[in-house]
Amino acid sequence: MLYKRLRMFGSCDYLRLWSDFFSFAQPMNQLKIHLYNQLKHKPSLNQINQIHAQIIVRSLGQTNNLIGALIQSYNAHGKLKSATKVFNKYPSQHPTFLWNLIIQAYSKTSFTEQSLHLFKQMLLIAGLHSSPVPDDYTFTFIITACSRQRTLLDCGKNCHTMVIKLGFDKNVCVGNALVSLYVVFSKTVSARKVFDEMPERDIITWTSLIKGYAMGGKIAEAEQLFVKMPERNEVSWAVMIAGYVGHKMYNDALRCFNDMLADDNMKPNEAVLVSVLSACAHLGQINQGKWIHFYIDRTRFPKSSNISTALIDMYAKCGKIEYAKQVFDRTEKRDLLTWTSMISGLSMHGLGKEALKMFTEMLADGIKPDNITLVGVLNACSHSGQVKEGISIFNNMEKLWRISPKLEHFGCLIDLLSRAGRLEDAFKAVKTMEMEPDDVIWRALLSACRTHGNVGLAERIIEHVKKTGGGGRLLLSNLHASFGQWDNVRRIRESNIQKEDDSTPGCSYIEINGVVHEFLAADKLHPQIMEITLKLNEVMKRISLDEDFDNM
DNA sequence: ATAGGGTTAG
Structure with a gap:
């Protein structure tokens, strides 16, 4: 073991190490301080290995500070295995401090359960020798560990009980960990209770609770707390x-x-x-x-x-979109998110071919798409008429990237087929879906029926929706809307004015020369509505001319 | 000698 560790060094380090060993120039205490300071100075992995070797050679394994710093250093490099090995080997009896370090390290990984396992071990040993007693740090770490796993709420509650029994609930950090625990699990009432009973609170306590209210949709309460908090x-x-x-x-x-x-x-x-x-x-x-x-x-x-x-x-x-491209080009480290926002942006602007090119480049860069990337990509296909490519991506997304098609991907597929005029295929695809189609899907299908003049299918679809009863009134009104039947829309909306339908209509904004213009779905309120409508008609005419041209 | 709170993409 020692030999292996020593062999890892370059010959120069190797010589220095042994000359140190034989010199005895430094008293032991100074060496400890020296090594400790080195460990606290963010050493490289190589340096850590050297220091580790020194600790072995000089038998410094019983120095808690040094072992703690060594564990920390390995953790900082994500070398949890090495840290665990050190922990298991030194010192013969672990003080609470070292338990805490290793528990915290595991709580930050995806093996959060391991930190709970260690905690249980600690309790067992504590019963035997009465040596390592969990303290406020230990509880902070394990409660935080519980907030990181969806299955661990009950475990967190048990910790809360222990905390109260042992009196650690007076500690601000422990209290904050508890508030955060309940916030993560959307238990705002419990979070509030902990908050109210804490003997002292700081910025973090307040911030956690505000987050809890915001997540729970209680924005007004969040706002109140925000105004009220001391700093x-x-x-x-x-x-x-x-x-x-x-x-x-x-x-x-x-x-x-x-x-x-x-x-x-x-x-x-x-x-x-x-x-x-x-x-x-x-x-x-x-x-x-x-x-x-x-x-x-x-x-x-x-x-x-x-x-x-x-x-x-x-x-x-x-x-x-030009500015967006500029930012993208100047981005040095591109990750899935940057690529996705660029691909989706291009696709929104109808630049489907460019978006697909980007997607190819992204894959060549070794980056795997997620479900949101694929929405952008499928939309890109849909907006540039690349039907074959789109269908092939949809059919292979599971096999290639382990992403099973979700509602929004079906939406893209149906949009793709509909725009391409393959209305019957699109309707068939809707019927094969495992999940309930949403109104976005129906609207895509119906508005395509409209542009392709297929009234018969549109009627069948509306019948189908009425029969299967999905969606309710709002959906039906939206279906009429997608067919431009505004009278029907108004009738349905007005007849249900006191009903549960409090959804706000679609709204969009655009800023031109510093003025923000607001448009609600189908409103006629804009001061320049006449000009806008005229321009829109002109655009639509030119689009249909282009389509005729494409079909020739 | 080791704590606790934060964001985004259709």
Whole structure:
């Protein structure tokens, strides 16, 4: 073992190691301090191995500090196996501190159960020798471990009980871990109870609870807490802004962001910028979006892949695909998210062929798509008439990338077939679906019936929907809408005015020369509606001319 | 000598 470890070094290190060993120039204590300081200085893996060898050679395995630092260093490099080996070997009796380190290390991996297993072992040994007693750190780690696995809520509750019995519930970090546990499992009431009973709270306590309310749809409560909390930091702002975005309250998100900027002590972090860019994208607020882009450049904000993704998405959704491409081209490390936002953006702009080319490049780069990438890709096929390619991707997605088609992929397929005029195939595909088709699918099919003038099939479809009873009134009204039968739509909507249907109609925004224009589905409220309609008719005419041209 | 809270893509 020792030999193996020594052989790993270059000859130079090897010599130095042995000259150290024979010199006895350094007293033992100084050596310990020296090694410890080296470990605390973010050593490379190679350096860690050397230090480890020194610890073996000099028999320093009983020095807790040193062993702890060694375990930490291995953890920092993701070498959990090596860390575990060290833990198992040294020292003969583990103090709580070392147990904590190894428990925490496992809680951060996907083997969270292992940290609970270690905790149980610790309790057993504690019963035998009464040596290592779990402390507030131990509980913080295992409660956090429980929040990371969907199956571990009950385990977390058991920890809560122990915490109360042992009196660790007075500790802020333990309390925060508990609040966060209940928030993760959407148990807002329990989270609130822990919060209320904590003897002292800090920013993290407040932020966790705000997140809980935001996740549970209680934005007003989240807002109240946010205003009431004694002090805020970037993370609290991020949680509040993301809460608004999550509830489509994009204007509130921007307002909140501006409030944040008004505070000179507060600098937006990555999470804030990503959320705000998403709000800009949804609102078509290109100016605010550009401002953030400038801000990122000016402050030399690190351009992570998340930031690039958000910028690409924002530009694409605000109609500036060229800018989106520019950001993409300048992105150094492209990951699945950057590729996906670029592919989806191109596809949204009808640039299906380019999007497919990108997809090929992405695969060549060795990046596997996920279900969202495939939605973009299938849409790209649909928008560029690449029917064969689309069908082949749909049929092979399971085999090639282990992604089983979900509702939205069926939606793309049906859209693809419908646009290509293969209406009967599309209807057949709907009937083979295992899940209930949503109204997006029916609308795709029906609007294609309209453009292809197939009234007979449209009627059969509406009959089918009525018979299978899926979707209800709103769906039916949408079906009429997709056929342009606005009178029927109005009739259905008005007859149900007091019913449960409180869904807001589709709404879109676009900013032109600094003015944001808002459009509701089928409204006629815009001051320039006449001009818009005329232009739209012209566009439609030219599209149908192009189609005729294609068919020749 | 080791804690606890954050974002995005159709």
